[in-house]
Amino acid sequence: MTSVDRWQLPDGIEEVLPAQAATVEQLRRRLLDMFRSWGYELVIPPLVEFTDSLLSGLGQDLDLLTFKLTDQLSGRSMGVRADITPQVARIDAHSLAPQGVSRLCYAGSTLHTRPKSLMASRSPIQLGAELYGDDSLAADVEVIRLMLATLDEAGLQPSCTLDLGHVGIYEAVLASADLNAEQEAVIFDCLQRKSVPDLMQALDEVPEDIATLIIGLVDLHGDDEVLAAARELFADRAPEALAAVDELQDVATDIRRQRPDLPVYFDLAELRGYHYHTGIVFAAYVPGHGQALANGGRYNGVGEVFGRSRPATGFATDLKALMGLLPAGDAGQGAISMPDVDDTELLARVEELRQAGEIVINNLGGEHDSRCDRELVESGGNWEVQDL
Template sequence: MTSVDRWQLPDGIEEVLPAQAATVERLRRRLLDLFRAWGYELVIPPLVEFTDSLLIGLGQDLDLLTFKLTDQLSGRTMGVRADITPQVARIDAHSLAPEGVSRLCYAGSTLHTRPKSLMASRSPIQLGAELYGDDSLAADVEVIRLMLATLDAAQLENTITLDLGHVGIYEAVLASAGLDAELEATIFDCLQRKSVPDLTEALAKADIPEATAELIVGLVDLHGDDSVLADARELFAEHAPEALAAVEALADVATDIRRQRPDINIYFDLAELRGYHYHTGIVFAAYVPGHGQALANGGRYNDVGEVFGRARPATGFATDLKALMALAPVAKAAQGAISMPDSDDPELLAKVEALRADGEIVINTLGGASDARCDRELVGSDEGWMVQNL
């Protein structure tokens, strides 16, 4: 290994340097203050937990994303969190165990064994909000509105598109087909890739009735504007009527969002299976031009708390502060600083304390040379210590 190799970071693992770190921290503070104003209380889950609680009941996708290690004290397997949402569900269900509605928020580093998409980080700084104890569409709408307000607060200079789906549609269609587990897994994969040839071939090999096959293949084209909902009502009316309730729920949510946010583009995708093994109802994501993956996403995930002793209705969303940082407007020039002599003069130290309390950066001069950021200096005079331009 060369000396250069020793300093290389693993693929998808980034360090955040001062200018970027300042942007991330400003965003974190601004967004957590936003959540607080909406009534969401901050929690700070641990970086690692036993996999028994970190992964149970949450599907294979999260399991594959999680780095695992052995706890030297107990001998049990622990995981470095790949997603903070399950931890917050545990806090709500077990640590807090409130009655009624609770609203929690968080911000912290996560770690993935592999990137979720081609350009995604393996060490995102996840920020999100979760609402527990209410199973209504009003709760879903609140969380979607908060997600949009989060992107607004990040001051993005992009048009936001809200992508809406509902896992209940897929569930109803598959239930009407009566497929075995192996074929369902194949269909799930084809729908995720929106590959009609592969989907048609798999259904033909399984000798699925023509009407059922057309219903499943029809899911692939159910994406776009409001006309998609009309097409879905017609497609499901006879062969999968159980899916109609989910279609109407999407229509109601879109109506509420448009009433409050007419500036938002809404896109429906009724074959959206993001987090299918985890979500139980409405799923949503926010996209902006030039960014290939969802900038924020979430959905309803009822009953995850059941493994912790309390099944709770739940809905929430998350975003990556690093991704927001990359799309945020370029920050203005960094604040200048004031150079101070290396002295223990009480009057000087009192002046420095007052300046720092007012938000100024004051840097001690070491070795006779001031810091490059300093554009002013503290100079002693008969009137005391004064700030002068360099």
Template sequence: MTSVDRWQLPDGIEEVLPAQAANVEQLRRRLLDLFRSWGYELVIPPLVEFTDSLLIGLGQDLDLLTFRLTDQLSGRPMGVRADITPQVARIDAHSLAPDGVSRLCYAGSTLHTRPKSLMASRSPIQLGAELYGEDSLAADLEVIRLMLATLDRAGLPAGYTLDLGHVGIYEAVLDVAELNDEQEARIFDCLQRKSVPDLIQTLDDVPEDVAMLIIGLVDLHGDDSVLPAARELFADRAPQALAAVDALQEVATEIRRLRPDLPVYFDLAELRGYHYHTGIVFAAYVPGHGQALANGGRYNGVGEVFGRARPATGFATDLKALVSLLPGETATGKGAISLPDSAAPELLALAEALREKGEVVINTLGGEHHARCDRELVLSGADWVVKSL
């Protein structure tokens, strides 16, 4: 290995240098303060947990994203968290175990074995909020509104789109189709890729009415015209899907009442997190950014593996991805003040007073002003004053 190789990082793993790190930290504080103002309490789950609790009941997707290692103290398998949401569900169900509604939020690093999409990071800084103990559209709406408020508070320019779906629609279609596990897996893959030719080939041995129902899902994405088309498709063939369509209509109507300029997009074949979510799913997309900037949904019952099945809904975003889309934001402010290399008590007291007011004061070492300094402390008569460089 050459000296150059030693400085290389794995693909998809990034270091965050001072300017961006300052922006990430400033944004983290601002958004956690937003969550607190909505009643969401901060929790800090551990970076690693035993896989028994970290992965159980959460589907294959998260399992494949999780790095594994062995605990040298107990010999039990552990995982480095790829998603903080299941940890927060454990905290709600087991560590806190409240009787009523609880609202929790978090921010922390995660690690993925592979990127979720072509340009995605394998080391996101995940920030999110979760609401437990309430199984209603009102709770889903609260979390969607908080997600939108998060993007606004971050300073994201206008022009993002809200994407709505409901896993209950696909579940209703599956109930009617009565497919075996192999057929379901193949159809799931085709629908995720929205590949009609592959879907037609896969459905070759499925009754025609069932095949038409499943193929019809592919076209159910777009503006409001999707919902009446869905009702027509499901009315006779899968009537149990109509409640999910109605729920989407109600959520969209309420969001539009509050945010009339926000574009709302429906995708009734959205299967993101299908093995994890249990109801409405939602995401925010910005033009030119290939993956969801923030996403979430309802995931009832995850706490059951920890002894308490709790209704749950929430969302998450990646702070690094969010910062990268903000328009030239900088947290470095107006620069810094250069402090002469002196042990004079009155000078050091003034430096501390300036720091208490939020100023950055940097010691001068070796007679050189730090590059960030645009002002300096100088002696004027008997007093130390701040002067521009």
């Protein structure tokens, strides 16, 4: 191994240096404080867990993203968390086991075996909030509003678009099509890629009216007119989907009461997280950032594997991604240089300044730290702060 190789990090794994780390930490503190003001309690799940619980209920995608290792004490398989959501579901269902509604939030590092998208980090700092014990649309609306408030607090919301979907629509369409498992898998892949030619080929042996219904999902994205088109398309062929369309309309209406200027985009073929989501799904996008900046949805029943099947809805974002979209900050508040002398009055003055929020740096070796724009100077028996 060469000296160059020794300091290289794996692809998609980044270190966060002082200026950026300060931004991330300040943002984390502000957001967790905001979550607290909404009634969400902080939990800190462990970095690793047994895969039996870590990968329960959230589908194959999470399994493929998870680094696995063997516990040297028990011999059981463990995983380094790729998503904190199932850990919080376990805490709600098993460790806390509350009656009624519970609200939990978290922030912590995760690790992915591969990036979720071309430019994504493999070591995101995931921050999110989960609401358990309420199956109403009001709970979904609360979490969406909290997601939007998160972008507000980060200074990004004015430019964002809210994307809404509902997995119940796809489920109702599939139920009407009576496809086998192999056909469903191929069609699911084509819809995820929104590839009409591939979809038409996959539906070659499917009755024409059913094929038309499934292909029609691809074009059901846009503004409120999409919902009207969906009602017309589903009325006779997949009436079970109409309830999901109505729920999307109701959620959009509730969000717009508080945010009338927020662009709302409907995508009825949105299948992100389909294997574990059970209802409304949502995401926030900002111009110039191709991937969702924050996303979430309803995922009822995940706690069942821990002994309590609970209604659940929540969202998550990546603090690193948020940081990357923030405008460059200033150089900071500056700092005060203190002489490296043993003086009781000096130390008392330094403590006073630090308690007031100032950065005071010991002047080791007689050289000022580059961050210092002021210094402590003795004058008439007092230690005073003077500009450098």
